[in-house]
Amino acid sequence: MAATVTARPARPVLPDVLRTGLDIVFCGTAAGAASARRGAYYAGPGNAFWPTLFRVGLTPRQLAPEEFRTLVRCGLGLTDMAKAVSGNDHELPAGSFDAGRLERAVRRYRPAILAFTSKRAAAEYYGCPVAYGLQQTGIGATKVFVLPSPSGAARGHWDESRWQELARLKTRLRQPAAKTRERPAPAARLRPIR
Numbered sequence: 762m763a764a765t766v767t768a769r770p771a772r773p774v775l776p777d778v779l780r781t782g783l784d785i786v787f788c789g790t791a792a793g794a795a796s797a798r799r800g801a802y803y804a805g806p807g808n809a810f811w812p813t814l815f816r817v818g819l820t821p822r823q824l825a826p827e828e829f830r831t832l833v834r835c836g837l838g839l840t841d842m843a844k845a846v847s848g849n850d851h852e853l854p855a856g857s858f859d860a861g862r863l864e865r866a867v868r869r870y871r872p873a874i875l876a877f878t879s880k881r882a883a884a885e886y887y888g889c890p891v892a893y894g895l896q897q898t899g900i901g902a903t904k905v906f907v908l909p910s911p912s913g914a915a916r917g918h919w920d921e922s923r924w925q926e927l928a929r930l931k932t933r934l935r936q937p938a939a940k941t942r943e944r945p946a947p948a949a950r951l952r953p954i955r
């Protein structure tokens with residue numbers, strides 16, 4: 762049975778989980794039907810999002826979808842390209858994606874990385890097809906990364922190695938910059954002239 766696309770123009774299906782300075786903000790296309798029913802991100806049967814976050818080391822334990830608000834404690838946030846509709850990607854109306862809203866949120870909250878959880882979400886933002894991995898064009902100082910969808914419906918395109926790559930990028934970006942100080946040349950020892 763196909764999911765029903767639900768339009769809610771005045772209120773988002775799921776709230777954003779954002780605050781200034783997060784390490785990664787994950788951005789999907791829209792809440793799936795199961796997520797909308799449960800009121801929680803990535804809550805569909807077979808969705809690999811929560812177990813993958815734990816396996817790649819982005820969370821200290823596997824969280825349940827209903828714990829999505831606690832992700833900020835791990836330096837992670839959540840949003841979607843289409844906030845007012847829910848359903849499978851192929852059912853979402855083209856006009857429901859709001860790239861401007863996403864860009865404003867990223868510029869306001871300045872995460873180190875915006876990680877799209879599907880090529881579709883990223884393509885809707887960029888307005889063209891994209892490849893998996895780190896993108897050449899970011900949003901301000903925020904790097905943009907495209908991941909394979911964790912949805913059970915997209916299992917044929919699943920590749921956890923991209924999620925591992927994202928976790929390594931997060932670690933590299935959060936390491937303190939190595940401060941290289943030039944050591945002054947040792948002072949020449951002058952002997953007094955006698």
